[in-house]
Amino acid sequence: MKNIYIIRHCEAEGQEPEAPLTNNGQTQAVDVAAFFENRKIDRIISSPFKRAIQSIQPLANEINIEIETDQQLAERVLSSLIMPDWFVKLRATYDDFDLAYEGGETSREAANRILGVVDDVLKSDAEDTILVTHGGLISLLLNHYNKNFGFEQWRTLSNPDIYILKLDQHISLERIWEAEKDNL
Template identity: 35%
Template structure:
């Protein structure tokens, strides 16, 4: 039985607004959300799930409204917690330490910890919603780690080429990832 998951990386979000949980979307991000809805509205989506972070929810909210579906949030789909303090060169650290899955900054979470908690949710979603189409509002690093769990070829290069927003369609047969297709076109 095939199950389809649409991973929707959140749209552009201002880094200086609010906290990780409460950040909204930029003007461009809000405009891109309309395009996300246009791309996914005819896919036959049955269920909409999201990270609890505002920018992820806002990125799929238009789709939920269009389809008249509720958005279910899961705390363990949140973005990786990088550190207890703001890190000036965070992207450099991510690039340098991506494949050291046990590495974490002080007060932060490692890739393996983030991957384990998010994959537990994905496995439950695949079991509970087998045969359905599910859209998930997510974040770049956690999305990469989730796909990487099923196919290790999705790593740092994949993460670094992601856009905000971005959409990937994942076809599963039971718990096995069979196909990944990018639906977001940078020309939007």
């Protein structure tokens, strides 16, 4: 059986690649480490964005695992242009997975990036892997396994958020952050 933990980064100061975690986000990162206290982890793969790495650094330090970075887990680029109506434009990409804006990628292209990482993890020897990435990519991955997960569900993702994808004879996907974080 393979377990892939999918983590949305903690609260950050901005959207740019070098945006760090807020003070609250740093506290959340410690909470994420505590969440994994009794779970076996073989591998950690993160978006190269600073907020993603900082979200998992406390756990990596605690269990002495090096964080691998993978550009395939970087934030989705909706467009290279500033779009005041980006929210409406983003919603449209959930209705049409092949819709692209100038300088951006389609939902299908972004989904294929994270699915490629999942496929690589499935081919690896690691049984329990953490992927740390961004809400947009996570929502597209979740949509791959559950077609009811779309734009409205993306809006409900928290910072941080954690899902587990279990793969053996069957595939199961479950949000575990909300279910267990109150028990810390």
